[in-house]
Amino acid sequence: MVGEGSDRSRRFFVAVHVGxxxxxxxxxxxxxxxxxxACIASACVLREGSGGCVDAVxxxxxxxxxxxxINAGRGSNLTEDGHVECDASIMDGHSGVxxxxxxxxxxxxxxxxxLLLAKEQMLGTSLLGRIRPMFLVGxxxxxxxxxxxxxxxxxxxxxxxxxxxxxHQWRRYIGMLDDARNLADGSTAAVEGDAFDSSRTKGIxxxxxxxxxxxxxxxxxxxxxxxxxxxxxxVGVICIDSDGHIASGASSGGIALKVSGRVGLAASYGSGxxxxxxxxxxxxxxxxxxxxxxGEYLMKEFTARECCVSYAVSQAxxxxxxxxxxRHFINDERNPEDKSAGILFVQAEASSEGLASTELKxxxxxxxxxxxxxxxxxxxxxxxxPKASILRSSTHHQMAKVSQFATRINxxxxxxxxxx
Numbered sequence: 334m335v336g337e338g339s340d341r342s343r344r345f346f347v348a349v350h351v352g353x354x355x356x357x358x359x360x361x362x363x364x365x366x367x368x369x370x371a372c373i374a375s376a377c378v379l380r381e382g383s384g385g386c387v388d389a390v391x392x393x394x395x396x397x398x399x400x401x402x403i404n405a406g407r408g409s410n411l412t413e414d415g416h417v418e419c420d421a422s423i424m425d426g427h428s429g430v431x432x433x434x435x436x437x438x439x440x441x442x443x444x445x446x447x448l449l450l451a452k453e454q455m456l457g458t459s460l461l462g463r464i465r466p467m468f469l470v471g472x473x474x475x476x477x478x479x480x481x482x483x484x485x486x487x488x489x490x491x492x493x494x495x496x497x498x499x500x501h502q503w504r505r506y507i508g509m510l511d512d513a514r515n516l517a518d519g520s521t522a523a524v525e526g527d528a529f530d531s532s533r534t535k536g537i538x539x540x541x542x543x544x545x546x547x548x549x550x551x552x553x554x555x556x557x558x559x560x561x562x563x564x565x566x567x568v569g570v571i572c573i574d575s576d577g578h579i580a581s582g583a584s585s586g587g588i589a590l591k592v593s594g595r596v597g598l599a600a601s602y603g604s605g606x607x608x609x610x611x612x613x614x615x616x617x618x619x620x621x622x623x624x625x626x627x628g629e630y631l632m633k634e635f636t637a638r639e640c641c642v643s644y645a646v647s648q649a650x651x652x653x654x655x656x657x658x659x660r661h662f663i664n665d666e667r668n669p670e671d672k673s674a675g676i677l678f679v680q681a682e683a684s685s686e687g688l689a690s691t692e693l694k695x696x697x698x699x700x701x702x703x704x705x706x707x708x709x710x711x712x713x714x715x716x717x718x719p720k721a722s723i724l725r726s727s728t729h730h731q732m733a734k735v736s737q738f739a740t741r742i743n744x745x746x747x748x749x750x751x752x753x
Contacts, residue, residue, distance in 0.1 A: 344575040344693045344714045344744050345379035346681065347372050349393055349721075350700070351403055351568050351708035353625040353675025356723050363402045365721040368710030371396040371570065372719035376712055379574050386580035387425050387451055389572040394421070394444040394584050397568045401496045405568045405599075406442060408496045409586020411503040412593045417494040418471075419443040420600035423451050423582035426608030426621060430454045435470040435596030436587075437478075441485025441493060444584050446478040470596060506590050567599045569606055569623025569677055575714075577683035577691040581606040581621040581637075588628070598628035603638035612645030619681040620644055620651075626674030626704065630662065640676055651678045652739045655701035659735045663703055675702035677709060693744055700724060700738040707736075715744045 349371045351364050375393035378384045384392070398406025398419075409417045421443035422433035432450030434443050446469070453465045469477055479486040567585035583606040585599035599605040605624055612618025622637040636658055644654035655676040663672045678699045683691040700709050702724065710721030726736040 343380050345376060345389075346573045346679070346693070346696045346711070346713045346742065346744060347375040347379070347389065347393060348571045348621075348677060348679050348698050348711040349375075349397070349569065349709065350623060350625060350675065350677045351397065353673060353702045353704040353707045355704070356706045356708055360402060361723045363400075364708050364723060365710070367397060367400045367403060368708065368721035369712075369719040372710055372712035372721075375570065375572055376714075376719075379572065380714070385425075386572045386574050386578045387423055387448060387582075389574070390423055390570045390580045390582040391444050391448040393570040393572070394568060394582050395442050397570075398442050398444060398584055401498065403568060404586040405584040406586070407494050408499060409494060410589040410591070411495065411499050412587075412595075413590045414593055415500075415503055416593065417491070417499075417586060418591075418593060418595075419494075419584065419586055420597050420605075421447045421582070421584040422600050422602075422605055423447045424580060424606055424608045425451060425455075426579035426581070426610045426619070428455060429609070431467055431602055433468045433600045433602065434474045434478075435468065435600040436594050437470070437474040438472065439475050439486060439488070439491040439494075440478060440483070441490045444582060445483050445485075446474060447582070449478070449481055449483060468600070468602070471594065502589070510590065567597075567605060567623075567625040567628075569599075569625065571606075571608070571621035571623060571677065571679045573619065573621070573679065573681050573693060573696065575693050577610065577619050577681060577693050579608045579610060579619050579621045579679075579681065581608040581623055583623055598624060598626070598631055601628075601632045603635035604628075604632045605637060607637035607641050609641055609645075616645075617683075618645045619683060621679045623677045624674065625676075625707075627668070627671035630665075630668040630671065631674060634658075634662065636662070636674075636676070640678060644678070644680065650739075651680045651697050651699035652701065652737055654678065655699050656735050656737060659701050659703055663735070673704040675700065675704055675707040695741060695743045695745070697739065697741045701735050702726070703735055709738070711740075711742075713742045713744050715742065 349368050371393040374396045375389040378389040378392050397403050401408035418436040418438050420435050424431045430451045432447045434446045569583045571581045573579045583599040587597045608621040610619050620641045622640045624636045640658045655678050681696045682694045707724045712719035
């Protein structure tokens with residue numbers, strides 16, 4: 334494949350992540366395999382020219398959505414009432430087109446719907462000058478997708494999306510939530526004649542903090558939950574083709590026990606993903622970003638967009654831009670509860686060959702995270718095979734510290750110098 338990489342028409346780069354949160358060591362092998370499959374799916378689109386960058390992003394995310402070990406598509410966290418509702422978005426860096434779905438039920442691959450929304454916007458206005466939608470939510474989003482013949486929108490999809498692992502997880506969390514409510518009310522006795530199940534709260538004291546967030550992170554007293562390898566988060570993908578076009582996307586099943594209808598980070602404009610080919614004052618600047626973590630806080634800051642803008646203005650380096658955003662996040666007193674987040678950032682260098690032509694030369698990929706772990710993978714046309722790893726913080730996860738990883742890859746010849 335290295336030889337193929339020397340051919341400009343085959344140059345490409347793809348980066349993926351499977352979330353900032355906690356990933357047990359027992360799940361690492363499966364997650365690394367999933368990320369590598371996603372990279373290959375994206376590379377096939379870019380190498381063969383069967384689609385553009387947005388198609389490559391969608392191809393990779395579909396692989397992750399179909400994997401039951403990941404909180405996106407099949408295997409997603411369940412809502413409080415026991416159903417799957419997904420968020421997904423995609424953005425084309427050249428045109429700025431964005432498509433997203435939020436809290437969409439009964440769709441096998443939400444990213445397909447987001448992709449179609451983006452592609453229809455590229456066609457311009459529809460009949461009678463009606464503006465084409467950018468963001469659809471709930472059942473209306475599913476019905477729109479069905480009317481456009483998007484596959485996997487039938488009744489069977491709702492059942493397919495729910496895995497045994499997700500159901501087991503949901504039952505446990507519902508039980509823990511009920512018990513936490515009883516403890517808060519000062520009740521440890523029978524409720525309406527039913528014996529209180531003490532096994533649910535074994536090892537959990539009333540002073541313990543129980544967190545059920547996007548990574549499903551638990552307090553140290555809930556160690557058995559952590560060991561189950563159920564702690565995942567939003568997934569994201571960034572792709573660049575040989576001409577320096579870039580796109581990014583995100584998908585998620587959302588937080589555990591979320592209220593039905595809740596729309597999270599993965600669907601929010603400027604928050605879960607961003608891509609652009611122009612920087613400050615219109616100067617060329619090929620950047621893409623995907624964000625994962627405590628959605629309600631990260632959405633307020635338009636984190637993905639602001640990270641790209643910060644880099645474009647400062648021109649320092651991608652890792653500095655990511656770290657700056659996360660330090661602001663963890664030091665923000667308005668966010669007292671959850672300091673968990675991860676940012677994947679890709680910046681590309683392309684040489685100009687005339688007024689309308691560019692040639693992709695190299696990329697720099699950076700990852701910064703405050704969570705216990707962050708799963709990332711990447712693949713370039715000059716590489717023999719995809720690389721994937723679960724990055725792990727060297728400090729206890731309750732400490733708010735930014736962990737880092739960065740590498741620069743020459744797509745003309747195989748060169749990869751990593752730092753962490």
